[in-house]
Amino acid sequence: MNNSSCLQPSPATTVALPIIYSCLLPAGIFGNILAVWVCSRKAATRRTQYIYLANLVTANLLVCSTMPFLAAYFAVGHRWPYGSVVCRIAHHLGALVMQVSMYVTITILCSIAFSQYATLTKNCGTQHCPALPRNFCGHLLHQFRRPKFAKYFCGVIWLIVLCITATVITYNVQERVSGELLTCYNIKVEAGERPEIIAGSFATACFFLSFMAVLWTYYSLTRHLSRIQRNTSIGEKHLIYRTVKRNILVILMVLTVCFLPYHIFKPIFYVLLTYNDCPRLNYLVEIKNFLTCLAAAKCSLDPVITLLLDKTFKKSLYGLFTRSTPEHQECTNDIFNEMGRNMERSS
Template identity: 75%
Template sequence: MNNSTCLLQPSLATTVALPVIYSCLFPAGSFGNILAAWIFSRKAPTRRTQYIYLANLVTANLFVCSTMPFLAAYFAGGNHWSYKSVECRIAHHVGTLVMHVSMYVTIIILCSIALSQYATLKKSSDPQYSQAVRESFCRCLLQAFCQPKFAKYLCIIIWLIVLCVTVTAITHDVQAWTWGDFHRCYNIKVEVGETTAKIAGSLATACFFVTFMTVLWSYYSLTSHLSKIQKNTCIGEKHLIYSTVKRNILVVQMILTVCFLPCHIFRPIFYVLLRHDDCPRLNYLVEIKNFLTCLAAAKSSLDPVINLLLDKTFKKSLYGLFKKSIPEHQKRDADIFTEMGKDMENFSRP
């Protein structure tokens, strides 16, 4: 049966709730991430590894937020737009495609942050770690995530891949846009995708679970390592730094679990249950997919709130914007996502 025989019928949840949610997330996320970027540019040391990762994370968040007005317009009026209209193409390319690509940039950078924090703390707390790094390729690669030069090159490579994927996908879509006999923009081809889109979605899902398990491994490995050294030695003043790093990795894990895990668990289920000749089921599956994608996109708007609640340096820098001057003892180097800073460097020296 031809796919076009099944017409998607969006419910009020899609045509009303999703546009309202995206319309609320857009100003909040844009303002918060622009403010975070401004604080980074004024307070954060540009040669710190964490700053490099966070600057790129904020950039990816802003890309996700910039797509939200297009998504809001698409879900509100896509069922009435012509499939070959300009607004349909813009909503699909700028909205859906750029949002998904940017979300995976945030996932990879979050994983890099977790690995960087894990490797830094492991090196500083284990005197034999530096020698072990030279003897193990995996540990050497792990340690590279702590190096600013590696972080810069990694982020450059990520964005180059993003550019190539985006340009290739848009070029393919433009060439194939006349295929099919669809009349409305909100249709199966846009919402479900063709074979190429399904393959790309499956690869992206596999990539997510690799990063998810990597962060999960780093958290439990770090927890086990800290429990071991606490039994054997008195860590004293280092306890606060250990707790901070452990908490930051846990925050990354919680973000991946709450925001990204549901949509990636549902994606293979979506492909398995997908039947083009069962319109009611297809409508339900598409709407569940769209709401879980919205949950993943909401992470980009919540990042500044998470920084404000959990990071003292970010909070002090934000409060400092409303004061004429900040006491000298509060002017720390701002490693926004982590509080290790110079303390970590000091106690890691022999």
């Protein structure tokens, strides 16, 4: 029995996944375009946080652009001939672009957490600041709050993404179509070959390293704030720490809810993957696809999270629709300006 006949999608794949992607698409497109519109009118483009935000929105829009291809692939991909034009388009513009864009969003989310944590040590006394290690890691954390570093860092990320995408597409275009694979929905597309498995394992390891680093920043801030509460009263400057702690917690929750299940299951998927047990093969592939959909849903949640947690963004958005917002009011989705003003007043 070949892979095409063994791997057969259930209604959960052919009906539920296309519906979910079709619902996520307008929400993600509208929310991220609205975020671009609001922040382009109100934000200072030289701010570090806005550089990360602009790249995050770009990655979100790229993920959204793959959703029509993914919806079509899951709906009728089991009828497309393997090697056909529509199959290659869905595979390249759907799965591949979505995967690389997903890791761009993970990297930028972690960068935002690092930059906010490092900003707390700027222009304040050591008794009020969480101490950064005086080594390479501490120096690197400080770099994340610099606009020049943020521009170069995001540029390097997109360059790596472009190289990976071009390499994989070139390899797949030159690949000969095997007669054993009849349909586009097959185990080779779903699980990948050895180079893709190695790349996926490396990406999973990088995710867990980034996740643990963000978890360390949250733990460090929590411990520092607890020490402040025991020794002194909570002043205006200390409320800034709570704001940063809340924002890092949101990033940590997004990584935990949207991305952690997928990356926990990914090694399990490769370990349990077998070509002889068709029921197990179908269950594993469908679980993987739904967890991938959960990760893709994050691009539609970003604007909602920004709106709920960032008061400046909320006021700027309200002002654009009511035409009553003052000219000097900025939408940045960052707290850098607010922290600088409060630290100056309290020092």
